[in-house]
Amino acid sequence: MANQIENLWREVRELSLGTEIDHLASPPSPVQFLRDYVSQSKPCVISNAIAHWPALKLWSDPAYLTGALSNDLVSLHLTPNGCADAVSQGSTGDLCFASAHVEKVPFPEALQAVRSSSKGKSVAYLQQQNDCFRTEYSTVASDCDGDISWATEALGCSPEAVNLWIGTDLSVTSFHKDHYENLYAVVSGEKHFLLLPPTDVHRLYVRRYPAANYSYYRDSEAFKLELEQPVRHVPWCSVDPYPSPEREASERLIYPLFFEGPMPFHCTVKAGEILYLPSMWFHHVSQTPGDGGYTIAVNYWYDMQFDIKYAYFNFLQSVSYESSSLNPILSWREDEDSESGDADMSP
Numbered sequence: 001m002a003n004q005i006e007n008l009w010r011e012v013r014e015l016s017l018g019t020e021i022d023h024l025a026s027p028p029s030p031v032q033f034l035r036d037y038v039s040q041s042k043p044c045v046i047s048n049a050i051a052h053w054p055a056l057k058l059w060s061d062p063a064y065l066t067g068a069l070s071n072d073l074v075s076l077h078l079t080p081n082g083c084a085d086a087v088s089q090g091s092t093g094d095l096c097f098a099s100a101h102v103e104k105v106p107f108p109e110a111l112q113a114v115r116s117s118s119k120g121k122s123v124a125y126l127q128q129q130n131d132c133f134r135t136e137y138s139t140v141a142s143d144c145d146g147d148i149s150w151a152t153e154a155l156g157c158s159p160e161a162v163n164l165w166i167g168t169d170l171s172v173t174s175f176h177k178d179h180y181e182n183l184y185a186v187v188s189g190e191k192h193f194l195l196l197p198p199t200d201v202h203r204l205y206v207r208r209y210p211a212a213n214y215s216y217y218r219d220s221e222a223f224k225l226e227l228e229q230p231v232r233h234v235p236w237c238s239v240d241p242y243p244s245p246e247r248e249a250s251e252r253l254i255y256p257l258f259f260e261g262p263m264p265f266h267c268t269v270k271a272g273e274i275l276y277l278p279s280m281w282f283h284h285v286s287q288t289p290g291d292g293g294y295t296i297a298v299n300y301w302y303d304m305q306f307d308i309k310y311a312y313f314n315f316l317q318s319v320s321y322e323s324s325s326l327n328p329i330l331s332w333r334e335d336e337d338s339e340s341g342d343a344d345m346s347p
């Protein structure tokens with residue numbers, strides 16, 4: 001089976017994806033977007049897509065945002081190392097799936113926490129993947145469009161959720177996939193994406209980890225990472241694509257399908273650009289701050305079609321990649337996850 005799966009990685013690149021992400025100089029028509037990208041499950045970056053948004057000029061100035069949102073409470077995610085929703089080492093040394101400590105904080109205080117983040121002490125990321133832009137940030141919502149009009153027409157529905165992300169280069173989002181079509185607009189700074197198609201699922205060594213949560217104790221400025229009770233398991237990608245120099249050699253031995261297989265697609269999305277990230281694509285996200293000392297992005301999640309492509313991908317991840325490895329790669333079906341009472345999260 002290993003050879004057939006490796007042929008699949010090669011074939012999708014030869015037939016459809018090529019070697020680089022397409023760049024469009026201006027927004028596509030709805031038909032072009034549907035025909036060339038959505039129906040092919042193929043990402044693209046679009047320039048000059050949000051030039052008319054007031055946010056593009058206004059939001060690089062922290063004084064504008066803190067003035068406009070002076071009375072608004074927003075969700076602040078805190079971790080000691082900038083890695084939330086990621087595989088981390090728990091207090092016993094075992095690996096777990098760690099989620100951030102989340103607090104509702106007045107926006108000016110939250111932005112200050114983001115800008116003064118420090119690794120080893122506390123790294124703050126303003127985000128909440130629950131439509132936070134339309135709820136917590138409604139005061140500045142008119143600085144952006146409510147939807148991406150050509151995507152709304154192509155996909156035949158309005159966005160299910162619109163999320164805001166404000167962070168620094170210390171916050172990194174680990175490899176995972178989402179069950180949404182994602183239109184990801186960068187307003188300030190740059191976002192760096194590593195992308196792998198759903199066909200490459202075995203290369204990310206998805207395994208089940210016990211869920212754990214950080215708690216932050218303000219007085220002592222200390223974090224504690226504790227396992228959830230009762231225990232809940234989350235299937236998550238195990239690969240860190242940028243291991244430290246000391247860990248690189250061992251990571252390459254542990255995750256050869258990732259490090260020796262086809263390179264992930266890499267793209268940097270600059271302020272003013274939109275990335276179309278198709279549903280079920282694996283993505284790893286890092287960032288470079290802009291003038292205000294932070295990166296800002298707004299993303300629009302549209303419902304995906306649970307169609308024949310979804311059924312194929314679900315089948316593929318239920319198939320074991322059989323190699324001589326002593327460490328077999330997890331295979332599972334998404335419907336089995338919910339039946340077993342596990343977390344409804346995508347790796």
Ligand SMILES: O=C(O)CCC(=O)C(=O)O
Nearest residue numbers: 165173178182184285299
């Ligand atoms: O910007 C980030 O840190 C992560 C974005 C992401 O994972 C998403 O939009 O699905």
